[in-house]
Amino acid sequence: MKIQLKQHVSTPTASELLSTKHLILVLPEEIKDGKWPNIAHKDVLKARFKRGPKGNSAFELDLPNKAATHVSMGSISKDISQFDLLSLARKLVTPQLSQNPTSLAVAMPGLNAKQTTQVAEALVAAILAGNEAMPSFKSKKADKRLLKTIQLFNQKKKFDSRTCFATAKGNNLARALTTLPPNELTPGNYRKRVAKLARQSGWKMQFHNMASLRKQKAGAFVAVAQGSPEADAGIVHLRYTPKKKTSKQACSLVGKGICFDTGGTNLKPAQYMHGMHEDMEGSAVALGTLLALTELKVDFPVDCWLALAQNHIGPKAYKQNDVVTAHNGTTIEIMHTDAEGRMVLADTLTFAAKKKPAVIIDYATLTGSCVAALGTTYSGAFTNQDGLFDSIIRAGKNSGERIWPFPIDKDFDSVLDSDIADIKQCTISGGPDHILASRFLSRFVDKIPWLHVDLSSGNNKGGLAHIPTAITGFGVRFTVNLLLEEKLLEKLKPVT
Numbered sequence: 001m002k003i004q005l006k007q008h009v010s011t012p013t014a015s016e017l018l019s020t021k022h023l024i025l026v027l028p029e030e031i032k033d034g035k036w037p038n039i040a041h042k043d044v045l046k047a048r049f050k051r052g053p054k055g056n057s058a059f060e061l062d063l064p065n066k067a068a069t070h071v072s073m074g075s076i077s078k079d080i081s082q083f084d085l086l087s088l089a090r091k092l093v094t095p096q097l098s099q100n101p102t103s104l105a106v107a108m109p110g111l112n113a114k115q116t117t118q119v120a121e122a123l124v125a126a127i128l129a130g131n132e133a134m135p136s137f138k139s140k141k142a143d144k145r146l147l148k149t150i151q152l153f154n155q156k157k158k159f160d161s162r163t164c165f166a167t168a169k170g171n172n173l174a175r176a177l178t179t180l181p182p183n184e185l186t187p188g189n190y191r192k193r194v195a196k197l198a199r200q201s202g203w204k205m206q207f208h209n210m211a212s213l214r215k216q217k218a219g220a221f222v223a224v225a226q227g228s229p230e231a232d233a234g235i236v237h238l239r240y241t242p243k244k245k246t247s248k249q250a251c252s253l254v255g256k257g258i259c260f261d262t263g264g265t266n267l268k269p270a271q272y273m274h275g276m277h278e279d280m281e282g283s284a285v286a287l288g289t290l291l292a293l294t295e296l297k298v299d300f301p302v303d304c305w306l307a308l309a310q311n312h313i314g315p316k317a318y319k320q321n322d323v324v325t326a327h328n329g330t331t332i333e334i335m336h337t338d339a340e341g342r343m344v345l346a347d348t349l350t351f352a353a354k355k356k357p358a359v360i361i362d363y364a365t366l367t368g369s370c371v372a373a374l375g376t377t378y379s380g381a382f383t384n385q386d387g388l389f390d391s392i393i394r395a396g397k398n399s400g401e402r403i404w405p406f407p408i409d410k411d412f413d414s415v416l417d418s419d420i421a422d423i424k425q426c427t428i429s430g431g432p433d434h435i436l437a438s439r440f441l442s443r444f445v446d447k448i449p450w451l452h453v454d455l456s457s458g459n460n461k462g463g464l465a466h467i468p469t470a471i472t473g474f475g476v477r478f479t480v481n482l483l484l485e486e487k488l489l490e491k492l493k494p495v496t
Contacts, residue, residue, distance in 0.1 A: 011154055022070055027074070031046075082400040105151040116155055166295035169291060173473075174476060178471045187310060221344045224340040224344050235351060248489070250302060250357040251359055253304045255286030262313050275459070282455060342425065347444070395481040412436060412439045447494075457472055
C-alpha cells in the first residue's frame with residue numbers, strides 16, 4: 001500500500017487533535033528546564049513528562065480529548081547522533097503501529113528547521129520499516145496493514161522524502177528476502193523473484209548457469225555449488241541504465257547469495273547452522289541498493305551481481321586440500337569448506353571487474369571474526385582506497401548504519417601462502433579471518449577501486465536503529481549515503 005505524506009508548517013491545534021487518534025511528539029531537550037513550546041494540552045504533557053524517563057527516551061500517554069489521542073513522546077538533545085535518533089524513532093513508532101492506524105501524525109514544536117528535517121526523516125524511515133510486513137508462514141494470517149497517511153507538522157522547510165522512501169523500499173526488500181526460509185528461497189526460486197523484479201524495474205538481466213560457469217572456468221564458484229543436489233546455482237547480472245545518455249562509468253554492486261550454508265564437508269554443528277538461510281543477505285542488500293538507486297533515478301549506470309548458490313554436503317561436494325582454478329586463473333587450495341562465501345565472491349568479483357566499473361562494492365555475511373571484532377551493531381569495511389576511510393565512517397554515522405574500516409595491508413598475505421597453489425582459501429589456525437578474507441578477495445578485483453562490507457550487523461537481536469526486526473538489511477542506507485551524499489564516485493583514485 002502506498003503511504004501518502006502530508007506536510008504542515010503549523011503545530012496541531014486542540015481542534016485538529018480531535019480527529020487525530022495517533023500522534024508522535026518530539027520536543028527539544030530544553031523542556032527538562034521547563035522551557036516548553038506552545039502546544040495543545042501542554043499542562044497534561046508537562047505533568048506526564050515529569051513522571052517519565054529523561055534523556056533521549058520515549059513514553060506514552062492518552063490525551064484527555066474526545067479522540068483519546070494516543071501520544072508517543074520523546075525529547076532530543078541538540079547533538080543527538082543519527083543512530084540514536086533512529087533508535088528513538090523506533091521506540092516512538094512501535095507502540096503506534098501496534099494499533100494498526102490508518103493515519104499517523106508527527107509534531108515537532110520547538111525544533112529548528114534543521115532538526116525538524118532530521119527528525120522527520122528518522123521517523124518516516126522508522127514508520128516505513130515498522131509498517132512493512134515481513135514474510136510469515138503462520139497459519140493465522142496477520143491483519144492487513146492499514147496505514148495510508150503520515151501527517152508531518154512543524155515542517156518549517158519542506159522535507160524531501162524521496163531518498164527516505166527509496167532506501168526504505170530497498171531495505172524492506174532486503175529484509176523480506178533474508179527472512180524467507182531456505183526451502184522457499186532456493187537459488188532457483190530466488191532467480192525467479194529477481195527476474196520478476198527486473199521486469200518491473202526495467203533492468204536488463206543475464207544469468208550465468210552452472211554449465212556456463214564451467215565453460216568459463218569459474219572454478220571457485222563451481223566448487224561450492226557442485227555439492228548441491230539441484231544445479232540451480234549461478235551468477236545473476238542486473239543492469240540499471242539511466243534514461244539520459246551518460247559517459248559516467250558504472251557502480252558495480254556484488255552480493256554473496258548463499259541460500260543455505262551447511263558448512264559443506266566441514267559440517268557446522270546445529271547451533272551454528274541454525275539461521276544459515278540468512279547467509280544470502282549480502283545479495284539481498286546489493287539488490288535492495290540497486291532498487292533504491294533505481295527509484296532515485298541516479299544519473300550513472302549500476303550493475304548488480306548476485307552469487308546464488310547453496311553450500312551442501314554430498315558426494316560431489318568440494319573438500320579440504322582440493323585445488324581449484326578461479327575464473328581469473330588463480331589456483332586456490334581449499335582449507336575449510338565453510339569458507340565458501342569468499343569462493344563464490346571471487347569469481348563474481350572477477351566477472352564484475354571485467355566490465356571496468358568505476359567502483360565495486362560487495363556485501364557479505366562473511367566472517368565470524370568481524371562479529372567478534374565489532375559485535376552486531378557495526379559492520380566492517382575493507383577497501384583498496386585508503387583515502388576513503390573518512391567518507392566511509394561519515395556515511396555510516398550520517399546514515400545511522402555504522403561502519404568501521406579495517407586494514408588490509410599486503411603483509412597479511414604471508415599466512416595465505418600455499419605450497420601447492422597460488423593461494424590458500426583461508427587458514428584453519430584462527431587469526432584475523434575478516435582481514436584475511438578481504439586480502440583473498442582483493443586478488444579478484446583487478447585494480448578496480450573496491451569496497452568490501454562484512455555484514456556483522458546483518459542480524460542484531462531486538463532490531464537495530466530504526467529497524468524493528470533482528471534481520472536488519474544493513475547496507476542500503478549506508479551505500480546510498482556514500483554514493484550520493486559523500487559523492488563516492490568523485491573521490492576514487494587509481495589502484496596501483
